[in-house]
Amino acid sequence: MNNYGIDANLLPLLRHALQLVAGILIYKGAIDEAGAELLIGGITSLATAAWMYFTKPKAAP
Numbered sequence: 001m002n003n004y005g006i007d008a009n010l011l012p013l014l015r016h017a018l019q020l021v022a023g024i025l026i027y028k029g030a031i032d033e034a035g036a037e038l039l040i041g042g043i044t045s046l047a048t049a050a051w052m053y054f055t056k057p058k059a060a061p
Helices: 010-027 033-054
Strands: none
Touching (some): 010 033
């Protein structure tokens, strides 16, 4: 765990799940490889930023 309470295994699991979804979308022809990278990177980044925002340490009084 880091200072924000993010388990070290959580983000890799999220990324792998997104890679699976992106692979299915590529197979079905819905997106191309560039779109897959955008999907994976964008959602992972947003999830990281949201997690850090909502779990930020409180300032000491």
